[in-house]
Amino acid sequence: MGNSRRPATAAAAVPASDLEVGFAKLQGDDFEYYMQTYSIVLGRHSRKKNQPYGGGDAHPDDVDVDLGILGGGMNVSRRHARIYYDFARRRFALEVLGKNGCLVEGVLHVPGSPPIKLDSQDLLQMGDAQFYFLLPSRSVFETDAAHRAGVPRVLPPPPSDDEEDEGGG
Numbered sequence: 001m002g003n004s005r006r007p008a009t010a011a012a013a014v015p016a017s018d019l020e021v022g023f024a025k026l027q028g029d030d031f032e033y034y035m036q037t038y039s040i041v042l043g044r045h046s047r048k049k050n051q052p053y054g055g056g057d058a059h060p061d062d063v064d065v066d067l068g069i070l071g072g073g074m075n076v077s078r079r080h081a082r083i084y085y086d087f088a089r090r091r092f093a094l095e096v097l098g099k100n101g102c103l104v105e106g107v108l109h110v111p112g113s114p115p116i117k118l119d120s121q122d123l124l125q126m127g128d129a130q131f132y133f134l135l136p137s138r139s140v141f142e143t144d145a146a147h148r149a150g151v152p153r154v155l156p157p158p159p160s161d162d163e164e165d166e167g168g169g
Contacts, residue, residue, distance in 0.1 A: 023085065024092060026065065026124075028131035033065050039084035042126060043098065044068030044076045067129045075100050075127035083118065083133070092118040092133070102126050 022034030033040075043063040067076045077098030086093045093115035096102050101110040103125035109116050120135035 024083070024136075025134040026083075026131050027134055028070060028129065031070055031131070035083065037064075039082060040064035041079055041082050041097075042067055043078045043080040046078055067126055070129045070131075073128045076129065080126050086115065089117075092135070094118055094124070094133075098126070100127065 022036045023038065024035040026033040026035070041063045042065040045063065045066050045068060063079065067080065077100065080096075080098035080100075081102050082095045082097060084093060084095065085091075094102065094104060094109070095115045096109050096111050096113060099111060101108050102116075103109075103123075104116050104118070105122055118133045120133065122133045124131055124133055
């Protein structure tokens with residue numbers, strides 16, 4: 001199955017001002033990707049990228065993480081998997097889109113199977129690309145950098161409708 005070592009979850013050697021923030025992180029031997037949206041698609045770009053496709057700004061097989069350039073090989077589908085935050089269950093999940101499936105902690109999941117719950121430090125494999133799914137160990141509101149920047153630990157409540165109406169109207 002390959003190297004099953006777990007990466008360090010702390011970035012102690014990186015100054016706090018240089019840290020990137022994301023909901024989750026994908027980390028492989030040669031790359032790291034910070035999820036900054038609630039849903040991303042992993043796959044590979046088509047070789048025929050310059051062909052006209054008729055419509056929109058995005059190419060139909062655009063992906064957020066191109067596993068083709070990360071050594072995923074031809075066993076990676078153009079749209080291989082989607083990682084998203086499942087608000088109803090309050091967790092991250094992986095949906096298999098590609099015909100060759102995905103390995104999560106060594107277990108093969110195929111298209112049509114229910115979404116797979118992702119835990120921090122789960123080892124994922126798509127084609128020949130292996131990487132870890134990582135969650136932050138603490139809230140960005142609790143970091144020293146956030147404290148120095150004056151980020152409040154408790155966010156103030158939104159203004160009520162009554163306050164907006166008091167301005168005269």
